[in-house]
Amino acid sequence: MDPDRISLFALEGSRGFGQVAAEALGLSLARHEERAFEDGEHKARPLEAVRGKDVYVVHGLYGDHEQTANDKLVRLLFFVGALKDAAADRVTAVVPYLAYARKDRQTKPRDPVTTRYVGTLFEAAGVDAVVTMDVHNLAAYQNAFRCRSEHLEARKPFVERLLPLLGDRPAAVVSPDAGGVKRAERFRQGLSAALGDDVGSAFMEKQRSEGVLSGRAVVGDLEGRTAIIVDDLIASGGTLARGARACMERGAVDVIAAATHGLFVGDADRVLADPNLSRVMITDTVPPFRLRSGAARDKLYIVPVAPVFAEAIRRMHQNGSIVELVEM
Numbered sequence: 385m386d387p388d389r390i391s392l393f394a395l396e397g398s399r400g401f402g403q404v405a406a407e408a409l410g411l412s413l414a415r416h417e418e419r420a421f422e423d424g425e426h427k428a429r430p431l432e433a434v435r436g437k438d439v440y441v442v443h444g445l446y447g448d449h450e451q452t453a454n455d456k457l458v459r460l461l462f463f464v465g466a467l468k469d470a471a472a473d474r475v476t477a478v479v480p481y482l483a484y485a486r487k488d489r490q491t492k493p494r495d496p497v498t499t500r501y502v503g504t505l506f507e508a509a510g511v512d513a514v515v516t517m518d519v520h521n522l523a524a525y526q527n528a529f530r531c532r533s534e535h536l537e538a539r540k541p542f543v544e545r546l547l548p549l550l551g552d553r554p555a556a557v558v559s560p561d562a563g564g565v566k567r568a569e570r571f572r573q574g575l576s577a578a579l580g581d582d583v584g585s586a587f588m589e590k591q592r593s594e595g596v597l598s599g600r601a602v603v604g605d606l607e608g609r610t611a612i613i614v615d616d617l618i619a620s621g622g623t624l625a626r627g628a629r630a631c632m633e634r635g636a637v638d639v640i641a642a643a644t645h646g647l648f649v650g651d652a653d654r655v656l657a658d659p660n661l662s663r664v665m666i667t668d669t670v671p672p673f674r675l676r677s678g679a680a681r682d683k684l685y686i687v688p689v690a691p692v693f694a695e696a697i698r699r700m701h702q703n704g705s706i707v708e709l710v711e712m
Contacts, residue, residue, distance in 0.1 A: 385409055390701050391434050391472075394442040395459060397451060401480060401668060401690050402442035408694035414439075418459070428463040435471040440697050445483035446647065446670045453483040457502070461509040468510040476513040476700060477506065478693055480669035481645050485516075486617075488524035503528035515696055517669060517689065518567075518616045518644035534706050536696055538644045538667050541687045543574050545665065546612065549640065556584030556609045556636070558602070560627045564615060571614045571642070584609060586634075588627055607635035617645035618666065621655035621680075628660035638662050646684075648674040656680035 391414040394402020399413070406413045415431040443460045447453040460477060467475050487498035499521075506514060506529060513532035519525040526533055557575060559568035565587050576583040586604020611631040613624055618641070628639040639661050646666035648656075656664060657679035664680070666672065667689040675681045692709070699706055 385411060385698065385701065387411060389438060391430075391432070391437050391439045392442070392697070393430065393439070393463070395428065395456075395463060397448060397456065398443045398480075400671075401444065401693075404688070404690035405442060405478075405694040405697065408691045409698060416463070426459065426462075428459060429466050430470060433470075434467055436473050438474050438476075438701050439467050439472040440476045440478050440700075441467070442478045442480070442693075444480040444669060446481045446645075447483075448671075448673060457483060457505070461505055461511075464506075464509045464511050474512045475510060476515060476697075477511050478697065479514060479516045480689070480693065482514075482516040482519055482525075485519045485521070485525060488521045488528070497528075499524055500528040503530065507531055513700065515693065515700070517667070517692075520616050521563075534696060534700070535710070536689075536692055536706075537570075537710055538687065538689055538692075539571050539574050541667070541689055541692065542571070542642045542665060543578050545685065545687050546575065546640070546642070547578060549663070550579070550610055553637070554581075554584070554609045555579075556586055556604060556606050556611050558585075558604070558606075558611050558613045558627065558631060559587040560613055560615050560623045561589075562587060567616065568614045571612075575612070586611070586631075588630060602630050602634045604634075606631055609636055610638040610640060611636040613639065613641045613643075615641070615643040617647060618643045618652070618656075618664070619647050620650040621648070621652040624661060624664070625655050625658040628658055632660045641665060644689075645670050646672050646675075648672055648680075653678060653680050656683065 392406050392411050393414045396418050418428045420426045445453050445456045464475050484498040484502045515534040517536040557568050557572040559565045572583050572585050589601040613627045624641045631639045640663045642665045644667050664683045665685045667687050
């Protein structure tokens with residue numbers, strides 16, 4: 385790729401992910417400066433010319449020990465503004481994990497629809513396109529952003545890593561709730577095609593109110609199968625642990641979780657140590673820094689997806705098809 389026509393930046397907290405993507409593209413990360421001031425304000429600016437360039441900025445919007453999700457969101461928006469002021473031709477926000485994607489509808493009177501507000505902020509800052517992976521609700525994401533919005537999936541990398549784990553044992557893909565059935569079905573179809581054999585399906589009953597989970601009914605045949613619980617993210621791990629117990633009660637012989645974003649908040653260390661759950665597969669969109677050593681950490685299997693983002697950047701820059709990438 386021609387560095388005179390494209391620039392790839394990665395803000396603090398996302399440089400490791402950005403570096404892998406840059407290497408896959410045959411690029412060096414573009415230089416930039418980030419400064420914090422004593423009163424909590426900050427500034428970020430590119431240290432090389434971006435005039436007329438196709439510019440990509442990598443920044444995952446998860447909170448960590450250094451910055452909250454809000455801090456990272458503001459820093460990304462301000463940096464995009466600086467790039468547009470520096471006459472960048474097109475600026476794409478490459479956001480492996482998109483904050484506030486779960487708050488996509490009103491579930492109680494006067495609830496905020498925060499996903500839409502985030503989309504408005506991106507547009508106001510001058511973002512021309514946004515690329516993310518496995519959002520909570522694809523339709524809500526696509527409707528919230530009036531700029532170009534591309535959506536990647538971790539399905540293919542997950543399936544590739546699952547194949548040697550399954551062996552000859554029959555499998556079933558499980559959605560942890562009714563809302564995730566479409567995601568689970570796409571995963572099931574991909575796994576069936578890769579195995580050259582039929583894969584079963586099931587879904588669980590789940591209700592959540594005031595942070596309390598209930599419901600354990602499972603619809604689907606799991607007898608003698610490896611159950612693969614597919615979700616977009618892991619927060620406290622309660623949904624997965626509850627699902628693993630329910631699957632084993634329905635006759636599953638093993639339970640593997642495959643969730644794109646591992647946030648691991650609250651008491652996830654203890655919850656995910658549940659012996660009914662044999663393995664937890666996540667991607668590298670969010671580093672698992674909250675999981676300490678122990679049973680939960682020992683189950684962890686990290687699937688790299690920075691190369692998937694790199695290929696998306698290549699295709700966007702060359703006006704190629706993202707649809708073909710997702711469907712591969």
